[in-house]
Amino acid sequence: MIDIAQLRREPDVVKAALARRGVDGAVLDSIIALDVAHRQRLQEAEKLRADVKELSRQVGEARRTKDNETAEALTAQSRELGGAERAASEASDELAATLRGELLMIPNLPSEDTPDGADESDNVEVRRWWVGMDDGAPFPTYGEHQRMPHWEVAKELNILDLEAGVKLAGSMFPLYRGDGSRLLRALGAFALDQHRDAYEEIRPPSFALTETMMSTGHLPKSQDDMYAIERDDLWAIPTAEVPLTSMHRNEILDASVLPIRMTAQTPCFRREAGSAGRDTRGLLRVHEFDKVELFAYCLPEQAPAAHADILARAEGLLQKLGLTYRVLDLCAGDLGTSSARTVDLEVFSPGVDRWLEVSSVSWFRDFQARRANVRYRTESGTQFVHTVNGSALAWARIWAAVVETFRLEDGSVTIPDVLVPYLGGQTHLVAPTS
RNA sequence: GGAGAGGUGGGUGAGUACGGUUUAAACCACAUUCCUGCUAAGAAUGCGACCUGCGAAAGUGGGUCCGAGGGUUCGAAUCCCUCCCUCUCCGCCA
Numbered sequence: 001m002i003d004i005a006q007l008r009r010e011p012d013v014v015k016a017a018l019a020r021r022g023v024d025g026a027v028l029d030s031i032i033a034l035d036v037a038h039r040q041r042l043q044e045a046e047k048l049r050a051d052v053k054e055l056s057r058q059v060g061e062a063r064r065t066k067d068n069e070t071a072e073a074l075t076a077q078s079r080e081l082g083g084a085e086r087a088a089s090e091a092s093d094e095l096a097a098t099l100r101g102e103l104l105m106i107p108n109l110p111s112e113d114t115p116d117g118a119d120e121s122d123n124v125e126v127r128r129w130w131v132g133m134d135d136g137a138p139f140p141t142y143g144e145h146q147r148m149p150h151w152e153v154a155k156e157l158n159i160l161d162l163e164a165g166v167k168l169a170g171s172m173f174p175l176y177r178g179d180g181s182r183l184l185r186a187l188g189a190f191a192l193d194q195h196r197d198a199y200e201e202i203r204p205p206s207f208a209l210t211e212t213m214m215s216t217g218h219l220p221k222s223q224d225d226m227y228a229i230e231r232d233d234l235w236a237i238p239t240a241e242v243p244l245t246s247m248h249r250n251e252i253l254d255a256s257v258l259p260i261r262m263t264a265q266t267p268c269f270r271r272e273a274g275s276a277g278r279d280t281r282g283l284l285r286v287h288e289f290d291k292v293e294l295f296a297y298c299l300p301e302q303a304p305a306a307h308a309d310i311l312a313r314a315e316g317l318l319q320k321l322g323l324t325y326r327v328l329d330l331c332a333g334d335l336g337t338s339s340a341r342t343v344d345l346e347v348f349s350p351g352v353d354r355w356l357e358v359s360s361v362s363w364f365r366d367f368q369a370r371r372a373n374v375r376y377r378t379e380s381g382t383q384f385v386h387t388v389n390g391s392a393l394a395w396a397r398i399w400a401a402v403v404e405t406f407r408l409e410d411g412s413v414t415i416p417d418v419l420v421p422y423l424g425g426q427t428h429l430v431a432p433t434s
Numbered sequence: 435g436g437a438g439a440g441g442u443g444g445g446u447g448a449g450u451a452c453g454g455u456u457u458a459a460a461c462c463a464c465a466u467u468c469c470u471g472c473u474a475a476g477a478a479u480g481c482g483a484c485c486u487g488c489g490a491a492a493g494u495g496g497g498u499c500c501g502a503g504g505g506u507u508c509g510a511a512u513c514c515c516u517c518c519c520u521c522u523c524c525g526c527c528a
Contacts, residue, residue: 081508
């Protein structure tokens with residue numbers, strides 16, 4: 001949530017920043033007007049409330065001194081004021097609710113570093129990485145054997161059963177089998193181990209309360225992209241960011257414990273409501289996938305380093321896996337609702353001949369912390385923490401990139417060295433001999 | 435799922451039978467200062483969060499918060515209703 005006090009204090013700055021991501025200034029003007037009206041009503045209600053309290057105190061006093069006549073008179077007077085107080089409070093509460101509803105729909109202010117731009121075509125490519133780059137190797141040219149889409153590779157090796165997934169849960173719910181399932185498991189275990197030096201491993205619930213989903217900004221704005229379990233008033237999490245951000249909800253932390261860094265692998269559920277018919281083949285876009293997330297609560301001044309650390313770790317995993325990738329600085333228009341700055345990592349997958357987003361590393365400033373009410377103590381009071389997070393990594397697309405990139409001419413697939421221990425020493429995926 | 439007991443500030447914990455000097459006692463912890471003096475002890479003071487008014491600021495006025503949300507009342511930690519959570523026992527279960 002943006003800071004209403006800042007909007008009050010410097011409306012032009014906020015408007016200019018949000019204009020970069022397409023927010024109409026008129027919306028902000030109406031919020032400012034609501035805010036003024038709300039505080040006016042609040043003042044009226046509080047004044048009346050104070051009067052009622054004072055009268056009630058006097059009633060008590062009169063009763064004690066057995067002055068029933070005075071007590072009756074004061075009670076009548078207070079009752080009358082009470083009616084006015086109730087009306088004023090209701091008006092104030094209603095305005096407050098409207099105001100909050102409006103504020104929850106306003107996205108975060110882009111950071112100064114975030115490039116200008118309207119949509120994903122304006123994202124800025126920062127760099128590319130590929131195996132051998134440092135030794136002067138040119139950008140990879142991929143052989144014909146690597147140009148087979150992963151769903152075909154998987155069919156040959158019998159490691160993915162998309163038809164079975166459809167039978168069980170409908171389209172875009174993949175089912176991995178045999179070595180395919182083991183490969184997926186290896187990826188997650190490998191990544192979690194890589195982060196053990198600095199990030200506490202968490203295994204959170206895969207469902208979250210509405211309040212929890214609000215904190216990260218996934219609700220109310222992206223409601224249609226979330227799976228709802230209405231009977232129990234729960235939502236399926238779209239990323240571990242959701243539970244991790246709420247770990248310390250409504251808490252005031254000692255500054256000395258920051259940064260708090262956590263990592264978690266969870267299933268991620270996404271309805272992909274706006275993208276029906278797009279990327280329907282294979283693992284390019286699925287309703288459920290596993291992902292390891294890195295997350296940090298930090299002091300504002302720690303946030304840039306925390307962001308850089310998560311980015312470096314995500315890149316480090318890609319490099320250890322030997323996958324070609326590029327780094328994109330997201331432009332203001334393509335930023336997620338809650339983010340002030342986001343850097344995406346896209347892996348190149350030769351079989352489908354596309355760059356696939358496999359990580360999104362974001363700095364939210366205090367936007368999520370304000371919603372989640374996570375603060376730390378300072379000498380002069382409390383401040384909201386900053387939150388930073390990033391995927392490291394999203395495995396469905398990595399899985400696809402691995403089986404495409406490392407496919408050999410004989411049709412088998414080489415397991416990246418770093419994963420071999422996690423597959424019990426197995427070095428290749430080979431077609432079953434039947 | 436059933437029965438019972440509970441949920442009060444950072445912690446412990448009074449207050450709830452009977453609504454009003456409770457603006458939530460006391461203790462611990464914590465902070466500052468003083469005294470003392472050496473791996474101690476003592477004294478004084480302070481000690482929440484949020485919203486909001488006035489003020490340049492220091493500050494100061496008001497409101498809200500006793501698990502959550504409603505209700506009754508001139509007035510609710512206290513009475514009523516719904517829900518959540520914790521503990522004990524029973525049932526069921528990987």
